[in-house]
Amino acid sequence: MRPRAGLVSRPMSILGTRVVRTEDPVFLTRGATYTDDLTDERLTGALHLTLVRSPLAHATINSIDVEEARNAPGVVAVFTGADCDIAPALLFPAANKAMVRPFLATDRVRYVGEAVAAVLTEEAYQGEDAADLVDVDYEPLDAVVGMKEALKDEILLFPEAGTNTVTGMHLAKEDPGDELFADCEVVVSREIVNQRVAAAPLETRAASAYWGEDGRCTIFCSTQNAQSARDEVAAWMGMDAKDLRLILPDVGGGFGAKIGADPEFALVAWLSKKVGRPVRWNESRSENMTGMVQGRGQVQKITIGGDRDGTVKAYRLDVVADAGAYPRLGVVLPMFTRMMAPGTYDIPKVFSSAQVVATNTTSTAAYRGAGRPEATQAIERAMDLFADEIGMDPAELRKKNVIKPEQFPFTTKGGAEYDSGEYAKAIDLACQAADYEGLRAEQARRRERGDALQLGIGVSSYVEITGGGAFVENATVQVHADGTVTVLTGTSPHGQGHATAWAMLASEELGIPVEKITVKHGDTDLIPTGAGTMGSRSLQTGGVAVHNAAVELVELAKQRAADVLEANVDDLELDKANGSIVVKGAPGAKSVSLADLAGQEELKVFHEWDAKKPTFPFGAHVAVVEVDVESGKATVERIWALDDAGPILNPLIFDGQRHGGIAQGIAQAMLEEVVFDPEGQPLTATFADYGIPSAAELPSFDLVSMETPTTINSMGYKGVGEAGTIGSCPAVHNAVIDAVSHLGVRHIDMPLTPVRVWTAIHEAQKESAK
Amino acid sequence: MIPVGFDYRRPDSIDAALALLAEHGDDATVLAGGHSLLPVMKLRLAAPEVVIDIGRLAELNYIRVDGDEVAIGAGTRYRDIVVSDVLAKECALLQAVTRTVGDPQVRHRGTLGGALAHGDPAGDLPAAILALEGTIVLRSPRGERKVPITEFYTGIFSSVKEPDELIVEIRVPRTGSTGWAYEKFTRRSNDWAIVAVAVVTAPDGARRIGLVNMGSTPLRAKATEAALAEGRSIEEAAALAAEGTEPPADNAGTPEYRRHLVTVLTRRALQTAAG
């Protein structure tokens, strides 16, 4: 369980070694500095923003009375939608043009938590008091909550749109209908739900803004990508992006939900300008659980067909996805779900479709995996359903149908071009580590005895896309005269350890120790371009950019050293032991250090790397659960995870990413679900109600190694940030159902809570008694 | 989120606390550990005008044997109960139940009296005290009275305690270190119980069973207790555990599920208690 060094490592290289994080000494002494921790002098005298939020999911607003609030202690100003001159914005370009979001609601609210009024006070406590005094007269409307309900178009969120369907971007090719399965001996079909979940980073959303005398606005905020957030806010506010500076303090987790800007960022900036003072905003958890974008939220119809010998011949996936009230990034995610629909399998015929609907709920966007876990869950449940139907071992069925190593690069029926993979080997290694045969034998014994505690074994085989969508990233590497190095990156770490990892990459090429290398990110004046951290993209884009920049810097240094050392460039090399340019094969001859060269002339390289393509990490997980069939309680006992993302830069960070991902996948399978009642009231709006697991609900994780490089970049790197989540969730889901399949249960929707498992057993028993 | 503003008083004796309670009546709330009260005040579900902090009254903090009973000061923290040698010997059930309340931080602050005054039917301690047939000692300027726990709760979050009364002591019989069990069923370790069952062997040898979250107040599994007294098997008796209950419906379970679950947990608890 101790993290191992990378299997693909170079002798005498820092790459692939276990380097503890350079971030940590500050994080473990005075603590990180998040947006709400800032004591920046530019925020001196800042007002506190408290937002009055809608308690109803769907209503028209008759009137808003702010007089009493205005007169409350400490109140400087109260604004409503009528005062707000930021035009309502289409938050996702491909959505129906009528589905715009006002920055403060005016005539209608469309989800619980929508901002209705803004209260500015001297002190934070005064804001909560005053917000209670804002009197909004609502006229309740029927709410649309379920996705299928929304499709009926009986109640419309945006009457002017004429429909709840958000976009036509996912329109499928001609539907083959039953023809798809015409030559299949066996066809299994089932509707499954990939439930909505909350990213719930421990740091909630926050932003602060002030306007300088030069007319420029600076926003400090918590996001995963400063540069695109800047552009979004500028567009909403009708500003030139040059007049806006975003600075990211430390960011306390994101998991996809902090991609881009939130409308509140613009509101904070607008309010600051309006009142001529800095403004701070930090939402409460209760606000966060309805205000921050949520993830997943798909109803899927899966149909799988093939022959009794275990040959899968056709697969169909029909998706309805929930955009929530105001369409955002969630609208695009079914594209990834459809692209990844066939998973690791070579299935001759594949068809998929997707629809996206608006509902009176919180908007959806990315959450760890973002579209790919939904695809994996569907195909991996389908494989188990098919295995059950033909009576074949699920691991065997998978190995029989996966794409073979010699088929790479492989273009799938989903339209993806898989770069590299050894899928059957991954399944074999994970099963060996778990003693799969032994587990099956134990399962058989318990079934034979009729134990109350039944064993379930779940297997998943997965492939995902990393670095999709944003292929370009930049890095600047500069050596200073004092021998230190600064690296500027367009990536945006919020727990991923780039300060350490990028320093390792630079150190490797420059021969300067990690301790002397400072990595900076997230200030749009310092780093005007960059795509941030999301989609497991950072290493294969930003990391490779740092590597390339450092290589270029050494070349530049050699050219300059050629003059100093009066030697031919081709005869020079970097002595990595001390960061100096030396003449090859002439120990003791004259040399010049990178630091000295930097003292003579700025030694700095900007490099932009275009990966042009995504990569496709893959793996296999084996989960073991115990299910108490009397109570329905399922407990994850162990999980063996093989996550192959190419060569490992730092095993400590690599495994840490896997651990976190595995936990979130287990959490979705077992515990977490955002629930709204039929009126659109959230029933999971606090951490007391929403089921984030603690340490006590999780086991330690068993990690299995495999490193298959990509050909997309020179380092062979793929991404790992989302891998654990994508692999663990279906493995655990399959395991729980496997534990009770002998009782006649074929499927249970997530989360696999005791009441759901018990009900499924209970129903199956009633069925078999008939 | 922060509470609505209030006046804060920290009396230095029980008598002083009672005087304040008498003075402010319904406008006042007693604060002990604060782990039931402050969360609801922060969500602004409660907004008392006066908060009377009894959290430091040493005279409310004790665990001692008193005749056939153990007397526990109402201000005794969960943590003190968990590590009490007296309770390990004299009433191990109470100690074990208290170990499952909240999490370590909560157990460092929360008090037994606070939990009983709050009276959450999903709370562990009211049902445990009910199984133990404990006694609540209430004091007011009018004097002191002892209310059997069986007569204490009148409905959800409500009891016979008058606004000017303070819980000063909880008395439980000396049921010893064996013959008990607590089966708590949760989704997550520190969640409230979906259902929980406390079983204890009374001094007369009878099994008494307290049920958590099976109605608007903590309940006894009376049909099961009666069946056991008639000499029926644990399996038969436990199957009756849901009789007379009205369990709630929520995200964690339907009433039907809870009625089933309580029979499973009761059987297991009885088997464990039987050793």
Next chain:
Amino acid sequence: MKVEITVNGERTSHDVEPRTLLAHYLRENLGLKATNIGCDTTSCGACTVLVDGESVKSCTVLAVQTDQQSVTTMEGLDGAAQGELGHPVTKAFREEHGLQCGFCTPGMVMSAISLIEENPDLTEKDVREGLEGNLCRCTGYHNIVRAVLVAAGKDPDAAQRVEAESGERTMAPGFSTGEGDK
């Protein structure tokens, strides 16, 4: 009203509203921002500090309740003022990569210190149960549990192996059997 609280060994005194939460007193009145607030419901434990040596959630304690008492935050640990990891728990968190985004970290560290103080002979299960009041969204707890075991002088590999092979977790339902926290 006026409170006097010893924080990290220094006497502090401020005039505060009675409703001021201890977490806010530390952050706003004293400028000690390591202590974070992650929820409204006493659930996440990010705000955990020690009051008279015991872990408490400072979002659920009024500053006035700790008048004349002693509070310790992560900033008050050995070496912290100098930016050095002088405490076995913080040192182990770094060595074992027990933190990622860092938001839960100060609370997790203070809970761990209290846990080790109360039970020096910890197993993996003890650690997992003992941290039930602290949520982390990044690490999956794997390395946090290791860090706490290391800080308690245990071999985390051995402890995890024992736990994995013990079948201890086979007792459904749930963890809360009343066996922990002895």
